[in-house]
Amino acid sequence: MQEKQEQVEGKLQEIQEKQEHIEGKLQEMQEKLQHVDINLQVPCPVPYTDVGGKCLYFHTATNDTWLNKETLCIGLDGHLLKIDDANLFYDIVNHVKAKEPDTTYFWIGGSDAATEGDWRWTDYTKVKMGTPFWGTYSMKTPQLQEPQGGTRENCICLNKNLMFYFHDYSCNYEFAGICEHNES
Numbered sequence: 001m002q003e004k005q006e007q008v009e010g011k012l013q014e015i016q017e018k019q020e021h022i023e024g025k026l027q028e029m030q031e032k033l034q035h036v037d038i039n040l041q042v043p044c045p046v047p048y049t050d051v052g053g054k055c056l057y058f059h060t061a062t063n064d065t066w067l068n069k070e071t072l073c074i075g076l077d078g079h080l081l082k083i084d085d086a087n088l089f090y091d092i093v094n095h096v097k098a099k100e101p102d103t104t105y106f107w108i109g110g111s112d113a114a115t116e117g118d119w120r121w122t123d124y125t126k127v128k129m130g131t132p133f134w135g136t137y138s139m140k141t142p143q144l145q146e147p148q149g150g151t152r153e154n155c156i157c158l159n160k161n162l163m164f165y166f167h168d169y170s171c172n173y174e175f176a177g178i179c180e181h182n183e184s
């Protein structure tokens with residue numbers, strides 16, 4: 001009987017030692033995990049590419065009106081690009097300069113076609129006016145800021161020749177377009 005008890009105690013001690021060993025390993029792993037930077041970011045769906053944390057598609061193969069570009073973006077589960085953040089604007093301009101050097105004009109999502117002077121993105125949120133988004137109207141009147149086109153110009157374009165600042169253009173002009181995926 002005593003022999004059995006000693007056997008059981010021996011086993012128990014063995015188990016306790018193993019448990020301590022496992023706990024030690026677990027602590028080691030937890031310490032290591034604190035240094036692992038797990039990237040759970042889901043890649044952008046085709047044909048979109050990640051720019052400044054947004055999934056964007058630069059459609060430069062053909063030029064088209066603002067409305068037709070928006071229709072194309074909607075067909076790709078997106079909409080014409082919304083820029084309401086200066087850091088995002090910076091990332092997009094630098095991406096365009098590096099990756100799309102052959103295109104001069106890009107439609108983005110802002111428009112005041114519904115109500116003159118009331119600029120909206122395609123999700124109906126207000127477009128931020130003034131600096132640092134909108135460009136200068138002309139070299140002759142540097143104090144005058146865009147938009148200045150009245151009812152003739154109701155859509156926002158980024159123009160390489162004007163440092164990619166927002167400018168209002170006639171929505172019927174045919175330019176490249178930048179789509180933004182709906183989930184980004």
Ligand SMILES: [Ca+2]
Pocket residue numbers: 112113116117147149150151152153154155168
């Ligand atoms: Ca207008």
